[in-house]
Amino acid sequence: MEEFEDDEIVKKIMHVMREAPHGTIYTYEGLEMILIMAAYDQDISVAFIDDGVYALKKGQNTEDIEIKGFAKTFGALDGYDVEKLYVDQISLEERGLNEDDLVVDVEVLSSAEIGKLMAEQDLVVHH
Amino acid sequence: MEEFEDDEIVKKIMHVMREAPHGTIYTYEGLEMILIMAAYDQDISVAFIDDGVYALKKGQNTEDIEIKGFAKTFGALDGYDVEKLYVDQISLEERGLNEDDLVVDVEVLSSAEIGKLMAEQDLVVHH
Amino acid sequence: MNIGILLKEGPYNHQAADTAYKFAEAAIKKGHTIDAVFFYNDGVINATKLMDPPQDDRHIADRWKNLCQKHGVQILACVAAAKRRGINDDVLIDCGTITGLGNLTDIAIRNDRLITFGD
Amino acid sequence: MNIGILLKEGPYNHQAADTAYKFAEAAIKKGHTIDAVFFYNDGVINATKLMDPPQDDRHIADRWKNLCQKHGVQILACVAAAKRRGINDDVLIDCGTITGLGNLTDIAIRNDRLITFGD
């Protein structure tokens, strides 16, 4: 694979958010990675699984813990051409949440459906 | 409390091992802390709960992962005057282990019994 | 009341450093003495003066330095843990000290509380 | 086969740095090319030359330096993650480079695999 071809290659890259926000930085630094990779015109998707769904919860206000919030950025990902947001249905239900609780429109899928999408990727990165 | 009294004070300090060995350093650096505190003639005990019981498993050989093993040191803690080793019975059973699988003689107690001992401590440190 | 703090995770990656600081701040405000903040495990990364977060973010190393300079809180990093992770006197924050676990034992003995923050 | 590695945890505290290294070593032995090891999150702590573990323990920073010097593996640390944790050019291991996430994206694009190690 030669260097000059890089610009023409579009890889299917899925980012997986599986950790709760704020307790650790993984979701936030993961979001930074997503934004950069999207700027390189790759075929980006993001899957929210387990506590990762909490990253999308409405009403987060991090002022009192003095950590920068980022729910708004997740809500504006389509502005960065990241439009494929998948949420694992069981993860949502287990947490007593539904789509109305989330800051952005997402596609709620079964774990099997997300598993099939994972299988189609060139790259899966967990954060 | 004045400085010169320090030597005379004996505090009841319980160290809690709840993480598996080797995947993280907490058990190993926790052991280093136990050894130092024991040298200060404190009343030290160690409770092994959840995956912490794996720290005592016989037959650990870390050669191929090139990480220093430390099961032998746990087995020799009585030489450092650390003789109160408590193992949570449920944690042992859940992992299909029994006392014969461990590198050292321990007191196997119920969670309630260990909880009572915790309540008597001046200090509890989780590793 | 005299309180020691044991911090077991590095800055930014885990909230532990933030919670420990907010707790210390509130305790001081209520008239308590924070004797020391002792960094252990990855907690020693809190002690580097090279930390350089984005301008609009909190500066965790400066928080520890200020606790030390303004409120006399000892800011201590365990030497063995620090050496493993590349923290030495060359990069140590002002007012911080690299020390041994014996010092932590003294802190545990002489204070009314030793409170652990980690992950 | 061309392989990139993404390492998300610091040395010693998590086994991830050890597994990543052992994997890289085995891949090179089997004739594959490790294009780069990219440090992210607390992984950037792997890039400090101040690391000074006990003599009888493995030296993780030296492992990365050797991979770079002997096998041409790029050793890269994300600049934003590095700044938060006090890693800059002053403490960077020989043969290492501080770089941006764009570089990681290039690595993801040009290699057959990008394998994540973390915790």
Next chain:
Amino acid sequence: MLNTINKSPFANNSFETSSRFFQPGDPILFIEDGVYAVQANNKFSNALRDILKNNPVYALGPDLNARGISEITAGVKSIGYEGFVELVEDHQVNSWL
């Protein structure tokens, strides 16, 4: 003894395990990602109600707000960092990690 729990009960077993060790009357304080345990009507609500029979239960308000948790299980009290300090004034601390 004050028991603090800082991990999400969905991801980690610290909530489930620690509850076997609580003594009657011990206060329990959820902090950081631990506060997800007290969100109303989730799968830990029943376990929490059992604990509330014998133990006062608190959650750190700043952490609840950060995570957008506005409805919490009845009987759980939201407190600030000052409240955390007040609990520490009255109790030794057992920080479950």
Next chain:
Amino acid sequence: MLNTINKSPFANNSFETSSRFFQPGDPILFIEDGVYAVQANNKFSNALRDILKNNPVYALGPDLNARGISEITAGVKSIGYEGFVELVEDHQVNSWL
């Protein structure tokens, strides 16, 4: 796609969760503290046997040895770092963290 799992199934839900996403035929590789899942006769043995019906399952031998695990669930194959590399030759990798 090769799925790697590196957390103890007792402490973390990554084994339980990831198994909902496996595709038939996908190899599964347990590494680091993940290898506790394949210890014979523990509470995950049944879940593992279900997975073995549709997926080849491996565990990293150096990690098994480090943890003193000598008996593993029937059907699980112990491999070295070279075996890990061979799996990577044949598959993209999904590292569950």
